[in-house]
Amino acid sequence: MEQLASDLLRRKGLRSTAQRRAVLTALQGHPHSTAADLETRIGTDRAEAGGLSRQGLYNVLEDLTRAQLVRCIEPAGSPARYELRVGDNHHHLVCRRCGLIEDVDCSVGVAPCLTPDEDRGFAVDEAEITWWGLCAQCLQATAQE
Structure with missing residues (x-):
């Protein structure tokens, strides 16, 4: 490496x-x-x-x-995090309970995968999306509580 x-x-x-x-x-x-x-x-x-x-x-x-x-x-409530996966327009899933972060490929495949209703003169080249929820382990633990 x-x-x-x-x-x-x-x-x-x-x-x-x-x-x-x-x-x-x-x-x-x-x-x-x-x-x-x-x-x-x-x-x-x-x-x-x-x-x-x-x-x-x-x-x-x-x-x-x-x-x-x-x-x-920089997921809300979390310190900045760093990764080597760059330039491929992927997004993230974040578990609200344990903080697990998983990569999710963009369904569109090209950047940006979302466009704003108004670009206000910006040349938009990237969209950063974070989905929040419970990972499978935390969801199972919650069901058992």
């Missing part, structure tokens, strides 16, 4: 630093991670991550988000 991370960074015109590679690697297989999740995951390899501090982590996340290598989502 480290070589892939390095290649991705260079393609986006970013320097391939140990900190940026560590964050991209920590996100691999862990979608919807918070900064705290990433800090914990990277914490065991802090030396390999170039001594990444908490502020450094936030700076890296901002750089990666701006370069569209990482997507930041």
Whole structure:
């Protein structure tokens, strides 16, 4: 993954630093991670991550988000979450009880999958949709209460 991370960074015109590679690697297989999740995951390899501090982590996340290598989502009542799945117009399901977040592909397939009644002069290129409810486990637990 480290070589892939390095290649991705260079393609986006970013320097391939140990900190940026560590964050991209920590996100691999862990979608919807918070900064705290990433800090914990990277914490065991802090030396390999170039001594990444908490502020450094936030700076890296901002750089990666701006370069569209990482997507930041901010469900209401939840800290910002980060994922590697970018540019594919997907949406999210969020469980109100346990906070589980699942990706949902857009049924239309092209961005934006919704258009506003009035665009007010905006060139709309993306729609962000979050559905809220109970995941299957929480729904089953609620039924048993």
